[in-house]
Amino acid sequence: MEMKSLLRQEVLPFILQFTLLVAVAIASDRLLHAFDLVWVGRYLGIPGTLMVVMSFLYSLRKRKMISIGSPKGLLWLHETLTWAGSLLVLVHVGVHFNAVLAWLAMIFMVLNVLSGMVGQRLLHRSRLHLKEREERYRSHGLNKEEVEREVFWDSVTYDLMAKWRVVHFPISFVFGVLALGHILSIFMFWGWK
Amino acid sequence: MSRLVKNILWLNMAVIAVLTFVYADLMISPGHVIAGHKDIQGDCFACHTLFVGATDSKCVKCHKVKDIGIRTTRGAVMLKDMGKVPVAFHQKLSEQECVACHSDHAGIAIYRARFKFSHALLDGETRKDCVACHAKPQDKIHEKASIKCSQCHTDEKWKPATFKHELLSAADLAQCTSCHQASAPKDKLHETSSKKCGLCHLTDTWKPVDFKHEKLPKAELEQCASCHKKPTDKLHKSASEKCGQCHVTEKWKPATFKHEALSRAELRQCVNCHANKAPSDERHRAASKRCGNCHYTDRWEPTKRRDVAPLGARSTAPANGGGWFGGNDGDDD
Numbered sequence: 001m002e003m004k005s006l007l008r009q010e011v012l013p014f015i016l017q018f019t020l021l022v023a024v025a026i027a028s029d030r031l032l033h034a035f036d037l038v039w040v041g042r043y044l045g046i047p048g049t050l051m052v053v054m055s056f057l058y059s060l061r062k063r064k065m066i067s068i069g070s071p072k073g074l075l076w077l078h079e080t081l082t083w084a085g086s087l088l089v090l091v092h093v094g095v096h097f098n099a100v101l102a103w104l105a106m107i108f109m110v111l112n113v114l115s116g117m118v119g120q121r122l123l124h125r126s127r128l129h130l131k132e133r134e135e136r137y138r139s140h141g142l143n144k145e146e147v148e149r150e151v152f153w154d155s156v157t158y159d160l161m162a163k164w165r166v167v168h169f170p171i172s173f174v175f176g177v178l179a180l181g182h183i184l185s186i187f188m189f190w191g192w193k
Numbered sequence: 194m195s196r197l198v199k200n201i202l203w204l205n206m207a208v209i210a211v212l213t214f215v216y217a218d219l220m221i222s223p224g225h226v227i228a229g230h231k232d233i234q235g236d237c238f239a240c241h242t243l244f245v246g247a248t249d250s251k252c253v254k255c256h257k258v259k260d261i262g263i264r265t266t267r268g269a270v271m272l273k274d275m276g277k278v279p280v281a282f283h284q285k286l287s288e289q290e291c292v293a294c295h296s297d298h299a300g301i302a303i304y305r306a307r308f309k310f311s312h313a314l315l316d317g318e319t320r321k322d323c324v325a326c327h328a329k330p331q332d333k334i335h336e337k338a339s340i341k342c343s344q345c346h347t348d349e350k351w352k353p354a355t356f357k358h359e360l361l362s363a364a365d366l367a368q369c370t371s372c373h374q375a376s377a378p379k380d381k382l383h384e385t386s387s388k389k390c391g392l393c394h395l396t397d398t399w400k401p402v403d404f405k406h407e408k409l410p411k412a413e414l415e416q417c418a419s420c421h422k423k424p425t426d427k428l429h430k431s432a433s434e435k436c437g438q439c440h441v442t443e444k445w446k447p448a449t450f451k452h453e454a455l456s457r458a459e460l461r462q463c464v465n466c467h468a469n470k471a472p473s474d475e476r477h478r479a480a481s482k483r484c485g486n487c488h489y490t491d492r493w494e495p496t497k498r499r500d501v502a503p504l505g506a507r508s509t510a511p512a513n514g515g516g517w518f519g520g521n522d523g524d525d526d
Contacts, residue, residue, distance in 0.1 A: 101221050182221075191248070191292065
């Protein structure tokens with residue numbers, strides 16, 4: 001019973017989410033080729049990167065470097081923007097095997113997406129485990145909004161999440177550095193007209 | 194993050210940074226450069242200017258505009274090879290931007306569909322001078338064509354070509370087979386027809402055919418069998434090849450046969466044509482095969498014989514007992 005629940009609630013959504021990302025990227029690339037718009041894909045790297053950069057608002061909020069926005073909303077934005085941004089970058093890559101640096105950045109981006117999706121599932125499980133805390137906060141007289149906020153922070157700082165972050169952060173860091181290297185090289189050699 | 198992990202990360206980043214500078218062509222180049230630039234494969238700044246990209250000024254340092262298409266960058270005269278014609282149109286381009294058409298890296302070529310060569314880049318005079326860049330085909334169809342390719346072709350692609358016969362001189366227009374030899378049908382109908390396709394066909398489509406006998410020269414008009422198959426029935430067996438003696442050119446039936454058109458010898462061979470119509474009664478059994486002894490050529494009855502009652506009417510046998518037609522077997526003509 002427990003195994004079935006895990007498969008339905010965690011494994012299947014994970015596989016579906018990643019498969020959808022790859023399938024939409026391939027379909028978009030095919031469409032661009034079919035309509036002789038391959039050059040458009042070349043520029044999709046820019047909005048894709050900007051979306052990924054914007055998703056870091058959540059990271060800043062979590063580290064209390066900024067105080068605007070609801071953490072829950074920003075987390076949703078983080079998940080959505082990284083997924084959509086990665087999609088645009090994948091279309092931009094278009095399976096054109098050229099510069100090694102760009103390819104390394106792409107591989108680490110995909111690893112980062114996979115790692116992020118694992119984190120998303122872990123967070124989901126953490127929330128289930130912390131369900132009883134919700135009752136406790138309520139009994140202490142906290143209103144609905146306060147209860148939600150407390151449970152959220154508890155879930156993201158849950159031990160399991162802390163262990164996951166040890167893996168997710170280095171991957172994100174390497175991706176960031178490689179992507180920056182690729183972008184810099186483009187700035188250095190590309191004719192921006 | 195532990196100190197060890199951090200150190201490993203920084204070490205890896207440092208290795209990648211070093212590799213990027215040492216093997217720039219592998220790490221950041223979007224694919225190999227063209228064969229002609231193989232010698233400068235690793236020297237990015239031979240073509241690129243930092244933060245500006247590949248500039249025309251760097252291209253023309255080696256590729257002198259006045260020599261493009263005429264001489265190589267080493268000064269050697271370019272020779273015709275592989276059917277290509279040395280093209281010297283770069284000197285007259287309306288915009289002198291190399292990367293608008295050329296891409297050096299293999300990885301960039303895929304995006305070239307948008308920036309491929311366009312005749313619009315050429316100045317007006319050069320655009321009209323097709324043979325300055327394109328070699329005129331040596332096949333028969335182009336043999337007599339003018340050098341103005343645009344009379345038939347667009348500047349986007351060679352095919353489909355939209356040829357207009359109106360552009361031909363009257364003499365050339367009459368020489369259909371000089372262009373259409375390959376497409377001329379090999380069937381019997383066309384085998385014997387003249388080479389003047391325009392007698393039947395229009396210039397814009399082969400079908401429908403607009404054939405009129407009146408368009409044929411008189412000599413050909415009499416050669417019916419060269420196009421039409423003669424029927425094999427008895428009626429036509431002894432008929433001449435001149436269908437027009439009985440038939441009109443618009444349709445086969447009704448046929449208007451005139452006995453006067455027959456030769457004297459043919460005129461005597463009535464049963465050649467009328468065998469099926471010959472009555473089998475007593476008076477005709479005894480008669481000769483020369484219908485003309487009693488009948489006219491334009492009708493069967495009344496006959497020339499006033500002493501003979503029409504068929505079906507009560508009649509009396511001649512008193513001389515010599516039969517209805519007696520012994521007279523001579524001509525009545």
